[in-house]
Amino acid sequence: MLFHLVWLGALAAAQSSQPILTLSGSNRRLTGADATPTLSLSDFEASTFGTGTMSDLSARTGTVNATASGTTSENPLTLLVGGTRTTAVSGNVTASTTTTTARPSNTQPCNNYPEFCTRRYSNITEVCAHNSPFARKNNAGSNQQYGVTQQLNDGIRMLQGQTHLVNGTLYYCHTSCELLNVGTVEGYLTEVTEWVRSHPFDVITIIFGNFDYEQKDANGNPLVTSKNFLEPIENSGLKQFIYQPPKTAMTLEDWPTLGELIVKGKRVITFIDYNYDTNAVPYMLWEFYNMWETPYSPTDVNFPCTVGRPEGLSQNKSRSMLYMANHNLNVEVSIAGTSLLIPNTVDLNVTNGLNGTGSLGLMAERCTADWGRPPNFLLVDYYNAGPFNGSVFEVAARANNVTYNRECCGAESVATVLVRPLGVWLGMVVAVVVGLML
Structure with a gap:
């Protein structure tokens, strides 16, 4: 090569x-x-x-x-x-x-840009695939069109997904495993590990969404914690690449540069949203000790830049932490008394666009103005849809003050595929809900 x-x-x-x-x-x-x-x-x-x-x-x-x-x-x-x-x-x-006093200039990209090699992990804006594993055609629970390998190839550098424990095994399921089950967490992480192994200049982040965090065992203890993720992480081979931070609550200044992570070979950062156990799994950080999010699962096209999770976070503390802009617009569907949120695919050209009310570009600008720095992560549905291919990555590039010039996305554009699905998906939602009620 x-x-x-x-x-x-x-x-x-x-x-x-x-x-x-x-x-x-x-x-x-x-x-x-x-x-x-x-x-x-x-x-x-x-x-x-x-x-x-x-x-x-x-x-x-x-x-x-x-x-x-x-x-x-x-x-x-x-x-x-x-x-x-x-x-x-x-x-x-x-x-x-x-x-010598001479120094070479850096031309090797880290996370697709040479400028990122000497930047702190906390000083970069990356695009996050919301519910990354859920990429199944003609399924109401899908949030992405392409699988995780294509997502990473296209430039996604944060992966987020919802996990469920079924008979002792962790699966990636959306809302319920009857609605959408895309397989085991181990299988997904095995694919991620293969990509990480073959891309030595890239640092990725994984947020594990613990859907079962409220369930208790017979002794009243949390049923699912960080410990449940040990086996799939180790069996997938991912553990060798995971960075273990020196602190459980990292500030912006605590994070190393991408170059430091790369040269150490520790190029994966892992978080869990609920039921962390850093004594048992020290490399899996509690998300909300280290990062806050704007309002989650928004249906508001204004996409406020206020703190959504965790609640009660002080202004002073929030300014020292990573933060993620949730920008996945949903539409609420109510059927037979059951309320569901599904991606609003009709408006993706605006939602994933650069300008205008409800656009990712406008939210990034507003959050930058409000907080004095851009979001660290931009969470989106169907990252490959927008007014042009790669529009979400263009927004991130502008936030990073770099030039986006990569080709995107996937094997084909989804612009024409996703213009019509809301009605089709609504029909599928009806069928799925009715099936679950029987």
Whole structure:
């Protein structure tokens, strides 16, 4: 796989006095059955790059102690380590240091933008797929058109979904597993892990929605907590990539840069909305210790930027935390006394647009003005729908002050597919509700 790498990934400019790890190369091709286009501490330990010897090459975010092996073609790999030091590896030589003040520019994207490598995780706006697992055609419980692999390929960097415990196994189900069951949490996380493994310069966030948080066991204890997620996380292989924060309640200044997360190989951040247990699962943070949300499941096209969850959060505290703008417009349907909220797909061109009342762009601007900083996450339904392909990512790019120039989304546009479904979905909702009542 041909690619050009110049990566200045560990620190922001303000931290220039600290060591910096730089990886560079030009038109390098990795060969061999096990070769993968990866760059992180774990990759060096797996010896996938170059033919030189690396000894005690230190960066602020970790230390490499390994011998590089493998086969490459064309240009050799160069390693630069230190704020004012450079260490070059070329051919079969031992790394040594020389003094220089020159620094390469960063051209390797982190989360799709080179500018993000030196930004804190808490200083970036990403798009979140609301109910990411629920992408099933012709089902009233769906919130997305494409599956999680395509979501991540298109630029989604936060995944959220509702889990249900059924006979001791966690499933992703919408409202009830009779309405929409897309499979086990383990199966979903296995697919996510495969994507994470093959995208070494990307950091993603997962929020586990614990639908059963109010259920109790025979002793009156919560039936489902963070501990129930241990098995699917470990069995899927995801655990090796999960970042464990040093604190259970992180402030904006506590979060590392994307570069630091990437070079450590810890590129997945996990939260749970209810029934956290950081003693049993220290890497799964309680969402509302670390992040607040604007009003949840909104039906109000004005999309207020006020604090919705958790209730009672002070202004001072909220300004030191991550925050998510819920921007998934719903329509309420009442059938035989049962009230359901389903995505308002008719207005997606406006809801996921850049301008006008009810648009994602207007909400991002208003929240930025209200709080002095953009939202960290923009939660949306059908991220691929809008006035043009990738409109939600354009909104995020403007909030981040970067240029969005990627292609989006999926195999085809859903603009024509989603113009008509409200009536069709209403009919399906009637059928499903009637079926559940029988």
